[in-house]
Amino acid sequence: MEKETAQKYHRESDTMEDEVVIHIKGLKKSFGNKEVLKNINLDVKKGENVVVLGRSGQGKSVTIQCIVGLLKPDEGELTVFGEDVTEMSDDELKQLRIKIGFLFQSGALYDSMTVRENLEFPLTRVLKMKDQAEIDQRIEEVLEGVGLLDAMDKMPSDLSGGMRKRIGLARTIIVKPEIILYDEPTTGLDPITSREISELILTLQKKYKTTSIIITHDLECAKITADRIVVMNEGEYIAEGTLEEMLQSDNELVKSFLRDIS
Ligand SMILES: Nc1ncnc2c1ncn2[C@@H]1O[C@H](COP(=O)(O)OP(=O)(O)OP(=O)(O)O)[C@@H](O)[C@H]1O
Numbered sequence: 001m002e003k004e005t006a007q008k009y010h011r012e013s014d015t016m017e018d019e020v021v022i023h024i025k026g027l028k029k030s031f032g033n034k035e036v037l038k039n040i041n042l043d044v045k046k047g048e049n050v051v052v053l054g055r056s057g058q059g060k061s062v063t064i065q066c067i068v069g070l071l072k073p074d075e076g077e078l079t080v081f082g083e084d085v086t087e088m089s090d091d092e093l094k095q096l097r098i099k100i101g102f103l104f105q106s107g108a109l110y111d112s113m114t115v116r117e118n119l120e121f122p123l124t125r126v127l128k129m130k131d132q133a134e135i136d137q138r139i140e141e142v143l144e145g146v147g148l149l150d151a152m153d154k155m156p157s158d159l160s161g162g163m164r165k166r167i168g169l170a171r172t173i174i175v176k177p178e179i180i181l182y183d184e185p186t187t188g189l190d191p192i193t194s195r196e197i198s199e200l201i202l203t204l205q206k207k208y209k210t211t212s213i214i215i216t217h218d219l220e221c222a223k224i225t226a227d228r229i230v231v232m233n234e235g236e237y238i239a240e241g242t243l244e245e246m247l248q249s250d251n252e253l254v255k256s257f258l259r260d261i262s
């Protein structure tokens with residue numbers, strides 16, 4: 001009897017570690033007569049970094065917009081923390097989005113606000129924080145995290161593209177989201193800044209056990225951040241595995257994506 005209980009607990013703790021945070025099955029999405037997502041299947045486990053590779057226009061961004069409920073899929077299963085995103089009300093989606101950080105392809109800072117104000121915004125508006133000392137402390141913590149403490153009182157227009165991207169990341173992580181969806185976090189950055197951002201993504205995963213999907217064309221970024229890689233082509237994932245597994249793939253398309261990575 002005792003042994004049975006122990007086994008049961010053991011199994012339970014196994015499932016805790018293997019908790020599926022994002023579950024996607026048979027997902028389809030068309031715009032007009034253009035079938036963008038044909039059959040997307042993906043389970044992302046807690047604390048896992050999944051990198052999505054794929055050519056332009058394949059539906060990578062559309063997939064993550066479905067995950068946060070910005071787009072409604074036509075068919076298929078899509079759950080986040082076990083809840084069906086496609087059935088959520090606006091209020092429920094709002095609650096969900098507090099737990100999901102979304103780093104947009106374009107960065108999207110408020111140009112009329114200083115860096116400090118940009119970072120304060122999600123704390124006061126989303127988390128409804130009121131304690132100014134606590135707010136200041138969070139702002140300092142994330143700015144230090146992205147290496148831009150001295151940019152606190154600058155306007156976004158006074159920053160370089162790489163710095164804006166880092167502030168965008170700081171704004172995403174300041175609410176301590178359980179999931180972060182990165183849409184091309186290193187695009188348009190020089191190799192050194194790209195590497196810094198990639199390493200930051202890895203640090204966040206380790207420090208906060210964040211679950212992430214990282215869309216990238218940057219193989220260095222994939223190499224640094226990925227626990228698992230999926231390759232998207234024509235509305236489907238055509239290959240899936242660790243970097244090592246991908247490097248041994250016979251698939252020509254996969255090979256062409258990974259040619260420069262090793
Ligand atoms: N809201 C929308 N309305 C109509 N068509 C859309 C919409 N969003 C995306 N699409 C179309 O869906 C297709 C996939 O777009 P998506 O942005 O997901 O590509 P992507 O894989 O992220 O490409 P990239 O690597 O260039 O960012 C494109 O043909 C795009 O024009």
Ligand SMILES: [Mg+2]
Pocket residue numbers: 060061062105183
């Ligand atoms: Mg995109």
